[in-house]
Amino acid sequence: MEQYILEMKNITKTFPGVKALDNVNLQVKPRHIHALVGENGAGKSTLMNILSGVYPHGTYEGDIVVEGEVCAFRSINESEAKGIAIIHQELALIPSLSIAENVFLGNEQVERGIIIDWDKTRIKTIEMLKKVGLNENTETKVKDIGLGKQQLVEIIKALAKDVKILILDEPTAALNDEDSSHLLDLLVELKEHGITSIIISHKLNEVTKVADEITIIRDGATIETLVKGEDDITEERIIKGMVGREINDRFPKRVHEIGKVSFEVENWNVYDPLDVDKHVIQDVNINVRKGEVVGIAGLMGAGRTEFAMSVFGKAYGTKISGTIRKDGQELALHDVSDAIKNGIAYATEDRKSAGLILIDDIKRNITLPSLGSITNKFSIDDNKEIKVGEEFREKLNIKSSSILQKAGNLSGGNQQKVVFSKWIFADPDVLFLDEPTRGIDVGAKYEIYTIINELAEKGKSIVMISSELPEILGMCDRIYVMNRGRIVGELMASEASQEKIMQCIMQSNKGVAV
Amino acid sequence: MKSFREMIKGNVRQYGMVIAFVFVVVLFQIFTQGTLLKPLNISNLIQQNSYVLILATGMLLCILTVGNIDLSVGSVVGFIGAVSATFILKMHMPVLPAILISLAIGFLIGSWHGFWIAYVGVPAFIATLAGMLIFRGLTMVVLQGTSLAPLPEGYTFLAAGFLPDIANIEGINLLAIIVGIGASILFILNEISKRRNKKKYSFQVSSPLAFAGKLLAITIVINAFTYALALYRGIPMVLIVVAVLVLIYTYLTTKTIPGRHIYAYGGNPKAARLSGIKTKKVLFWVYANMGLLAALAGIVFTGRLNSATPKGGVNFELDAIAACFIGGAATTGGVGTVIGAIIGGLLMGVLNNGMSIMGVSIDWQQAIKGMVLLGAVAFDIRSRMRAAN
Numbered sequence: 001m002e003q004y005i006l007e008m009k010n011i012t013k014t015f016p017g018v019k020a021l022d023n024v025n026l027q028v029k030p031r032h033i034h035a036l037v038g039e040n041g042a043g044k045s046t047l048m049n050i051l052s053g054v055y056p057h058g059t060y061e062g063d064i065v066v067e068g069e070v071c072a073f074r075s076i077n078e079s080e081a082k083g084i085a086i087i088h089q090e091l092a093l094i095p096s097l098s099i100a101e102n103v104f105l106g107n108e109q110v111e112r113g114i115i116i117d118w119d120k121t122r123i124k125t126i127e128m129l130k131k132v133g134l135n136e137n138t139e140t141k142v143k144d145i146g147l148g149k150q151q152l153v154e155i156i157k158a159l160a161k162d163v164k165i166l167i168l169d170e171p172t173a174a175l176n177d178e179d180s181s182h183l184l185d186l187l188v189e190l191k192e193h194g195i196t197s198i199i200i201s202h203k204l205n206e207v208t209k210v211a212d213e214i215t216i217i218r219d220g221a222t223i224e225t226l227v228k229g230e231d232d233i234t235e236e237r238i239i240k241g242m243v244g245r246e247i248n249d250r251f252p253k254r255v256h257e258i259g260k261v262s263f264e265v266e267n268w269n270v271y272d273p274l275d276v277d278k279h280v281i282q283d284v285n286i287n288v289r290k291g292e293v294v295g296i297a298g299l300m301g302a303g304r305t306e307f308a309m310s311v312f313g314k315a316y317g318t319k320i321s322g323t324i325r326k327d328g329q330e331l332a333l334h335d336v337s338d339a340i341k342n343g344i345a346y347a348t349e350d351r352k353s354a355g356l357i358l359i360d361d362i363k364r365n366i367t368l369p370s371l372g373s374i375t376n377k378f379s380i381d382d383n384k385e386i387k388v389g390e391e392f393r394e395k396l397n398i399k400s401s402s403i404l405q406k407a408g409n410l411s412g413g414n415q416q417k418v419v420f421s422k423w424i425f426a427d428p429d430v431l432f433l434d435e436p437t438r439g440i441d442v443g444a445k446y447e448i449y450t451i452i453n454e455l456a457e458k459g460k461s462i463v464m465i466s467s468e469l470p471e472i473l474g475m476c477d478r479i480y481v482m483n484r485g486r487i488v489g490e491l492m493a494s495e496a497s498q499e500k501i502m503q504c505i506m507q508s509n510k511g512v513a514v
Numbered sequence: 515m516k517s518f519r520e521m522i523k524g525n526v527r528q529y530g531m532v533i534a535f536v537f538v539v540v541l542f543q544i545f546t547q548g549t550l551l552k553p554l555n556i557s558n559l560i561q562q563n564s565y566v567l568i569l570a571t572g573m574l575l576c577i578l579t580v581g582n583i584d585l586s587v588g589s590v591v592g593f594i595g596a597v598s599a600t601f602i603l604k605m606h607m608p609v610l611p612a613i614l615i616s617l618a619i620g621f622l623i624g625s626w627h628g629f630w631i632a633y634v635g636v637p638a639f640i641a642t643l644a645g646m647l648i649f650r651g652l653t654m655v656v657l658q659g660t661s662l663a664p665l666p667e668g669y670t671f672l673a674a675g676f677l678p679d680i681a682n683i684e685g686i687n688l689l690a691i692i693v694g695i696g697a698s699i700l701f702i703l704n705e706i707s708k709r710r711n712k713k714k715y716s717f718q719v720s721s722p723l724a725f726a727g728k729l730l731a732i733t734i735v736i737n738a739f740t741y742a743l744a745l746y747r748g749i750p751m752v753l754i755v756v757a758v759l760v761l762i763y764t765y766l767t768t769k770t771i772p773g774r775h776i777y778a779y780g781g782n783p784k785a786a787r788l789s790g791i792k793t794k795k796v797l798f799w800v801y802a803n804m805g806l807l808a809a810l811a812g813i814v815f816t817g818r819l820n821s822a823t824p825k826g827g828v829n830f831e832l833d834a835i836a837a838c839f840i841g842g843a844a845t846t847g848g849v850g851t852v853i854g855a856i857i858g859g860l861l862m863g864v865l866n867n868g869m870s871i872m873g874v875s876i877d878w879q880q881a882i883k884g885m886v887l888l889g890a891v892a893f894d895i896r897s898r899m900r901a902a903n
Binding site: 312313315335336337339340341346348353354355356357358359360364368369371372375378379380382383422 | 711714765769770771774777778781782784785786787788789790791792848849
């Protein structure tokens with residue numbers, strides 16, 4: 001038996017103008033979980049796209065050796081035929097089809113060549129649902145199950161193709177802790193069934209928990225491979241490899257003065273726009289002081305995003321009631337432009353689909369909410385716009401070829417910096433930051449935290465929504481805990497801990513169950 | 515220094531339309547043994563295609579908003595022709611008020627579509643399909659199944675008239691020559707200032723030689739064009755109308771906040787809304803504007819035909835839509851330019867005109883135009899995919 005099930009040798013890939021990968025080597029042992037870590041833009045996804053045939057043979061240099069055999073994949077189909085399946089961050093499921101239909105999509109169980117054998121499809125799906133411990137009916141539509149379960153369906157889909165090497169790109173980025181650990185347990189279990197996994201992840205705690213080997217990529221080159229049992233595998237050790245230096249403090253310190261209460265939301269109630277009887281936000285009261293960073297902690301679906309968006313000019317929800325006060329003045333915000341005019345900003349959790357115009361360049365994205373401030377009479381002043389773009393590119397360190405680069409071609413961290421630039425340029429007094437560091441690597445996270453600190457130091461009021469408890473604890477002066485659309489706890493930074501936050505959530509759940 | 519080949523490759527998308535247009539013109543100039551570019555025919559080309567160009571300008575804005583189209587414009591052209599002719603010939607209204615009221619009606623029709631699309635949420639395809647049926651029907655109701663003709667000279671002047679010359683020189687129109695020279699000077703000054711700005715911000719600019727070459731080439735084209743017009747009857751009135759529209763809408767789309775909002779909406783409606791853009795308003799105004807331009811096209815078309823007929827404007831929407839897509843607009847919205855749509859419209863016009871001169875039958879003309887549309891969009895999509903890889 002070969003020592004490695006997969007070897008990628010001296011892979012070099014050049015995009016116009018940039019060398020994305022430079023002599024990268026990856027060696028994966030069979031029945032191992034191999035983690036691939038590195039900052040955004042380091043080249044992890046590019047490497048996996050080469051492996052799975054998204055970038056066909058000939059567009060890169062170097063060799064892919066699968067089970068001792070040199071392979072030249074020209075398409076995804078060819079890599080799949082060799083037992084390599086990739087599961088992208090954005091799931092490739094059809095929401096309106098059933099689990100069974102999705103599992104065998106493109107791989108239909110047929111009789112006489114063209115007719116789908118539904119019995120066989122169902123039986124096989126049931127078998128595999130058992131294997132991954134998913135207790136769902138095969139006929140349930142994918143849109144009716146949670147994200148964590150959808151991820152499992154995606155894995156079943158790969159297993160149905162007799163996969164040997166499973167590549168998962170940020171599999172737990174959108175999952176809550178429970179779903180994440182279930183998924184990781186499953187990967188460990190799959191090792192027993194002879195399946196090798198390669199996971200790309202930013203969640204280093206998960207990587208240290210499940211990975212047998214960890215390959216670190218930085219700036220398109222392999223830095224090192226850490227082996228469990230031989231090397232010291234800690235988060236600090238991995239971060240050092242990723243950024244090339246030690247990060248002593250994951251959260252930068254800030255020196256700021258907390259002033260008077262500047263923004264208050266009282267008795268806030270919101271109903272679901274698609275189901276007007278569903279009470280999404282119930283009697284929420286929060287306030288923020290000048291220069292204060294207030295966190296809203298909670299589980300996925302607690303209603304945090306819905307709350308922030310409903311406050312942001314009724315961008316979400318229906319039958320909204322309650323009062324918003326800024327500096328003591330009551331505000332009536334009918335739409336988003338009202339909110340912006342009154343100095344309120346909301347940076348969305350979903351930068352790609354709701355935060356940026358991906359086909360537009362950096363500068364046009366930054367100026368979009370505040371075009372009025374770069375307009376002379378009727379004309380948009382191109383020169384001013386360029387200056388603004390350059391200023392923010394430099395100030396926030398947006399890594400890009402120029403301000404004319406399209407937002408869609410930036411890495412996640414840099415896209416987030418564009419979103420931040422956009423709202424900082426709008427010069428708000430109150431900023432809602434929804435999952436500001438989701439899917440961003442350690443180095444860029446630190447930069448984002450620094451920006452948040454600067455804003456607080458300038459006296460802005462910041463409301464930060466985050467599902468990462470360490471981040472909330474490390475960044476906020478005060479923390480609200482939200483659950484099922486209600487505020488179920490308020491903690492000062494000095495007294496807060498992960499346990500206390502979870503306690504607030506658990507207690508409120510008890511109340512509902514009774 | 516980049517090689518010539520790389521330079522061409524990088525700019526194929528940008529200049530693709532222009533190259534295709536020049537290619538088609540040269541091709542038909544050869545096929546028609548020089549008839550295509552005769553002064554008389556150039557004048558004809560402009561007058562024949564003016565209404566498609568007017569419609570394409572409005573249609574581009576619709577297409578920019580997430581690839582929506584307006585199917586009603588052909589019927590609106592017919593309806594406005596019918597209404598305006600009725601005002602003048604049956605109700606004996608003076609020409610100018612009749613035209614102004616007709617334009618206002620066009621704007622109201624556009625607002626009607628805009629209302630259903632933006633505020634009720636009816637898909638644009640359906641709302642304007644309904645409009646297509648409604649206004650074709652109303653055209654026949656207004657005309658009671660017959661044509662109204664002839665129209666007074668004041669009415670047809672916009673479509674078929676020429677600007678009066680400033681001097682009386684035998685065989686040549688001085689005004690056309692002067693306009694040509696004036697336009698080239700403005701163009702050159704504008705290009706130089708743009709280039710200076712680019713340099714100021716140290717953006718890449720083409721080499722001085724290439725820049726001078728481009729200026730020279732375009733100056734020659736402008737002046738050759740106005741010279742040809744001068745040899746016939748001078749500057750067609752409708753050319754002025756189209757030119758003014760192109761200038762206004764180019765300015766609107768590239769330089770103003772509403773223009774930026776249209777592109778932003780087309781690029782990502784959700785992100786646009788969360789950036790404070792009143793997305794419903796954007797949609798509403800795009801369709802209201804389309805109604806106004808359709809009315810203008812209706813008056814130009816009716817004037818050129820010198821009669822309002824029940825079949826006036828049939829299938830015009832398809833020509834306008836094709837012009838935008840041939841001119842590089844993206845089916846997904848957010849990408850496209852006014853000038854691109856105009857070049858797309860002219861390309862179709864030259865195809866029509868050239869094939870007519872060659873004696874190709876109408877049936878074949880349709881088929882060939884269809885193939886050109888398909889080819890142009892396929893080429894555009896392929897080159898964009900290549901650019902992404």
